[in-house]
Amino acid sequence: MTTLPATTRKKLGLVIDLDTCVGCHACVISCKGWNTENYGAPLSDLGAYGAEPEGAFLNRVHTFEVTRDAAPPMVVHFPKSCLHCDDAPCVTVCPTGASYKRQEDGIVLVNESDCIGCGLCAWACPYGAREMDGAEKVMKKCTLCVDRIYNETLPEEDREPACVRTCPAGARHFGDFADPDSHVSKLTAARGGFDLMPEQGTQPVNKYLPPRRRDTLDMPDLTSMCDPAPENAKGFLGWLDRALERL
Amino acid sequence: MHPAPSLILFTVLSGIGFGLLVWLGLGLRAPVGGAAFLLFGLGYGLAGAGLIAAAFHLGHPERALKAFTQWRSSWLSREAVLATATMAIMSPHAASSVFAATPLPVFGWLGAALALVTIFATAMIYTQIKAVPRWHHWTTPPVFVLAALAGGAMLAAQILLAHFLLLILAAAMVAHWVAGDKRFAQSGSTTGTATGLAALGQVRLLEPPHSGRNYLLREMVHVVGRKHAYKLRLIALVFGAFLPAVLLLLPASYVTIALALFVHLAGMMAQRWLFFAEAEHVVGLYYSKR
Numbered sequence: 001m002t003t004l005p006a007t008t009r010k011k012l013g014l015v016i017d018l019d020t021c022v023g024c025h026a027c028v029i030s031c032k033g034w035n036t037e038n039y040g041a042p043l044s045d046l047g048a049y050g051a052e053p054e055g056a057f058l059n060r061v062h063t064f065e066v067t068r069d070a071a072p073p074m075v076v077h078f079p080k081s082c083l084h085c086d087d088a089p090c091v092t093v094c095p096t097g098a099s100y101k102r103q104e105d106g107i108v109l110v111n112e113s114d115c116i117g118c119g120l121c122a123w124a125c126p127y128g129a130r131e132m133d134g135a136e137k138v139m140k141k142c143t144l145c146v147d148r149i150y151n152e153t154l155p156e157e158d159r160e161p162a163c164v165r166t167c168p169a170g171a172r173h174f175g176d177f178a179d180p181d182s183h184v185s186k187l188t189a190a191r192g193g194f195d196l197m198p199e200q201g202t203q204p205v206n207k208y209l210p211p212r213r214r215d216t217l218d219m220p221d222l223t224s225m226c227d228p229a230p231e232n233a234k235g236f237l238g239w240l241d242r243a244l245e246r247l
Numbered sequence: 248m249h250p251a252p253s254l255i256l257f258t259v260l261s262g263i264g265f266g267l268l269v270w271l272g273l274g275l276r277a278p279v280g281g282a283a284f285l286l287f288g289l290g291y292g293l294a295g296a297g298l299i300a301a302a303f304h305l306g307h308p309e310r311a312l313k314a315f316t317q318w319r320s321s322w323l324s325r326e327a328v329l330a331t332a333t334m335a336i337m338s339p340h341a342a343s344s345v346f347a348a349t350p351l352p353v354f355g356w357l358g359a360a361l362a363l364v365t366i367f368a369t370a371m372i373y374t375q376i377k378a379v380p381r382w383h384h385w386t387t388p389p390v391f392v393l394a395a396l397a398g399g400a401m402l403a404a405q406i407l408l409a410h411f412l413l414l415i416l417a418a419a420m421v422a423h424w425v426a427g428d429k430r431f432a433q434s435g436s437t438t439g440t441a442t443g444l445a446a447l448g449q450v451r452l453l454e455p456p457h458s459g460r461n462y463l464l465r466e467m468v469h470v471v472g473r474k475h476a477y478k479l480r481l482i483a484l485v486f487g488a489f490l491p492a493v494l495l496l497l498p499a500s501y502v503t504i505a506l507a508l509f510v511h512l513a514g515m516m517a518q519r520w521l522f523f524a525e526a527e528h529v530v531g532l533y534y535s536k537r
Contacts, residue, residue: 002317018444028456053459060456062533064438068448075453078442080533089377095324096313114313117306119466120323123248126378126436128530131462137306194443197529199435200377208443 002094004087008106011177012144013084013205014164015184015193019212020171023063023077027163027172031059031081031142034162039147040112044135056133058082058142059163076211079172081163082129082142083196083204084108090121090130090141098139106178106205107146112138126200149174177205248379249469250523253304258369259515261297262391264290265333265362266399272337272359276403279348287341289402291334298330322375326368333361366395373522380430381526386423390522393419394487394515401491401508410495413511417488420518424480431527431537441532452535467528468536479521487514 035058036042045055059081066074084101088108091099098114099121101107110121110130115138122130122139130141145161148154158165164172175184184207187193193207233241267290270276278286302308315331317324337358340351370391373382397412438452439445491514494507531537 002320004320054457054461056462057457062452062456063454064442064444064450065453066444066448066450071448074447076442076444080456092320093323093375095317095321095327096310097317098313114310115307116310116314118304118314118323119306120372122462122466123528124376124378126529128463128467128533132306132466134462196443197436197440199440200529210443211447 002091002097002099004091004101005103008086008101008103009178010105011084011086011205012105012107012149012175013177013184013207014081014144014161015173015175015187015207015209016079017171017173017187017191017209018076018078019191019209020169021061021077021079022169022171023061023075024168025061026166026168027079028057028059028061030162030166032057034145034148035140035143039143040110041133041136041138041140043140044133046134054134056131056140058129058131058140071214071216074211074214079163080127080129080196081206082108082144083127083202083206084142084144086203086205087201089124089126089200089202093120093124095120105176107144108141109143109146110139110141112136115139126197126202127204144174177207248523248526248528249466250520251304253300254523255516255519257297257301257304258391259297259394259512259519260300261294261330262366262369262395263398263402263512263515264293264295264297265330265366266395266397267402268294268333268337268362268399269359269366269396270399270403270405270408272340272355272357272362274350274352274355275405275408277344277350279344279350283341283344286403287337287345290399291341294330294334322368322371326365326372329361329365329368333358333365336361363392366392377434378529379526380434380436380529381427382522383434384423384426384430386419386426389419390416390423390518394518397488398508398511398515401495401504401511404499404504406495406499406504409507410492413488413492413495417484420480420484420487427525431529434529436529436532438532438535441529452533455534463530464534464536468531468534469524470536473525476521476525479517483514483518483521485514486510487518490514 032043043056047053062078064076064078088101091101096114096116098111117137119132130139133140149159160174164174173184175182177185188207191209193209195204302311314324314327318328340354344350367388370388374387377383393416397409397416400409400412438450442450444450491507491511494503497503527537
């Protein structure tokens with residue numbers, strides 16, 4: 001069914017800490033690895049050894065630069081995957097019922113055997129969270145590692161999404177946003193977690209944490225120290241300048 | 248957005264086919280016998296050809312029947328259901344006109360109404376997408392509906408009606424372009440809101456997530472050809488509406504109507520190409536490309 005559930009019992013999702021992310025792309029690789037070997041069609045690469053390789057990924061890390069007034073520019077690594085929106089536009093546009101949002105935990109999934117590969121859901125997503133697999137011609141998206149988080153054959157510490165499990169910086173957190181006492185809810189409240197493109201009205205479940213305020217040092221004006229020798233310099237520098245000029 | 252030839256053919260051909268079926272169903276032209284065979288054949292043929300072209304866009308056309316199930320939420324599914332229903336409901340009227348020389352107006356009217364709603368549903372597939380601000384506006388459906396009705400009126404040789412519809416179509420296209428040019432800014436989406444970092448300062452992409460192309464860029468970030476947007480708008484306006492309208496003023500004959508129709512189709516192909524090529528998806532903000 002491609003109508004959205006009015007409410008979901010749980011709201012499973014991710015908190016992504018833009019302050020902590022070091023931009024190593026380990027989450028991208030672990031995601032590709034797990035989701036190629038497990039649930040659904042493998043994530044294909046096309047022309048992997050050719051001149052123009054490309055492939056399907058469920059998680060990608062962009063890097064942005066923020067130019068600030070009266071402060072040095074800031075580099076922000078920005079991982080992006082499906083936000084498992086409450087009002088997911090990708091689900092309602094699906095003509096076949098392949099896309100759905102689960103009532104029990106709010107995860108947005110694609111039933112690949114029902115997908116006709118029309119691509120309309122990818123068009124409807126403002127975030128670019130869905131990619132058509134180049135080989136299988138079905139829509140691929142983040143499953144929140146639905147085959148890990150409930151998987152009792154895995155050790156308990158592995159029952160979280162592969163991207164979260166692998167992040168060496170601890171920049172990714174997984175939990176239930178419907179529970180106000182959960183780790184992710186508290187983190188969002190404490191750090192001012194925000195939605196991406198709220199104006200699109202999608203009500204994303206995943207939250208992003210802003211970079212923390214940077215320390216400011218009481219520093220002298222470095223630019224004045226970097227000035228080249230001023231013209232008409234006096235004293236030793238002036239003498240050196242004139243002597244070298246004469247050579 | 249990527250202007251896929253299959254989608255351009257689908258929207259233009261099935262639009263004009265259903266447009267013709269609207270006028271045939273309403274009985275504005277009530278052909279019987281061989282003429283009915285030709286005209287209904289043309290209506291069904293164009294509508295069907297458009298739908299088949301759309302199927303070529305699918306990754307798994309063999310599962311296309313599943314697309315009839317989600318009409319409660321999906322405009323694409325509604326379009327599939329409505330298109331099939333139109334063809335089915337119209338068929339007694341068409342068959343009776345051809346073989347018994349007796350039009351069946353009730354089936355005709357019902358079919359005409361369904362055909363009109365089908366064209367509207369086609370437009371809504373695009374209009375509903377909020378992530379493409381240029382499309383997500385009330386000026387989009389009138390362009391689709393008027394283009395289909397004008398083309399259909401020409402096929403049905405309803406000269407005065409076609410003339411009138413072509414002129415409104417021209418106004419609708421201009422309104423769609425003028426409104427469309429402001430839509431991205433009106434959507435409020437910027438790289439700042441996309442990253443949520445607007446409060447910190449000016450945000451720009453430093454490094455893209457991958458060095459090559461990907462599905463998102465190919466499908467949704469189509470920048471080639473936009474530089475000719477104004478020329479193409481002029482072509483769409485002149486060929487799609489004004490020139491056929493002038494040709495219809497000439498003494499009516501099959502030649503002038505055929506010529507007008509041909510010119511109109513060429514203009515509408517340009518308009519539809521531009522409809523996709525010009526539309527910017529907000530995902531481009533993550534790539535500093537639109």
